[in-house]
Amino acid sequence: MRASGEGQRCRNEDERALTQIKGSADQGINQNVIPLTITSLKAACSQCNLRELCLPFGLSESEIVKLDTMVASRRRVKRSQHLYRAGETFEAIYAIKTGFFKTDVLLEDGRDQVTGFQMAGEILGMDGISTENHTCNAVALEDSEVCVIPFAQLEGLSREIQALQHHFHKVMSREIVRDHGVMMLLGTMRAEERLAAFLLNLSQRFTARGYSPQEFHLRMTREEIGSYLGLKLETVSRAFSRFQEEGFISVQQKHIRILDIAPLKQLLAHPPA
Structure with a gap:
């Protein structure tokens, strides 16, 4: 296609x-x-x-x-x-x-x-x-x-x-690894696992920049998140709601607070058979 x-x-x-x-x-x-x-x-x-x-x-x-x-x-x-x-x-x-x-x-x-x-x-x-x-x-x-x-x-x-050339190749390689991760995410994960992986990835990237790993503002819309994750808007909204009901996260419009990171990680560590 x-x-x-x-x-x-x-x-x-x-x-x-x-x-x-x-x-x-x-x-x-x-x-x-x-x-x-x-x-x-x-x-x-x-x-x-x-x-x-x-x-x-x-x-x-x-x-x-x-x-x-x-x-x-x-x-x-x-x-x-x-x-x-x-x-x-x-x-x-x-x-x-x-x-x-x-x-x-x-x-x-x-x-x-x-x-x-x-x-x-x-x-x-x-x-x-x-x-x-x-x-x-x-x-x-x-x-x-x-x-x-x-x-x-x-x-x-x-x-x-030479160090600059090596670093540039590392940057390119990192992008390739990230894209391979996205392909695996789209090919094998359920909706809630995809959203958990997305939030954990953002958390790690914010941490690397000196920001809080638990609390951040989403710049993208839920439609854009769905497009990236290969999910419909309604599915993304249901996954956010479920995470909030379970006490994993707190959501106020685009402001996200991770209340319990362990179950998000567990979703990725123990996917269903």
């Missing part, structure tokens, strides 16, 4: 890119782009509080300065605006500085199939490396800001700094 094939192609682009990395032109400038001055460069990578998530460990000061100069600009993306669209020429990758995004593909019936959610400290745009065209849309779920990293410069600097 073409719909599922489109989503699968988007998820598989990173895997093919590990063996086919190509350069591209510098990122264009528009009214939402913030050019970096010499002063602001000093606070680009070296002073960023997300540095440990985006950069490899053990870089020298001179290597970090080179990375600072590679970040050509920052770009503000308003809620519901596209960072890039499927079919557009691949020019750069984007490190999310603030905000939250979703990636999706457009199905034949006009619906959006969500293929992932990305938060601060994560990388967007790698879907375009293999074909030199983006295969997914990237849409801001809230007002966001990204660091624009022209891929041609990243490719050149990676040849100079």
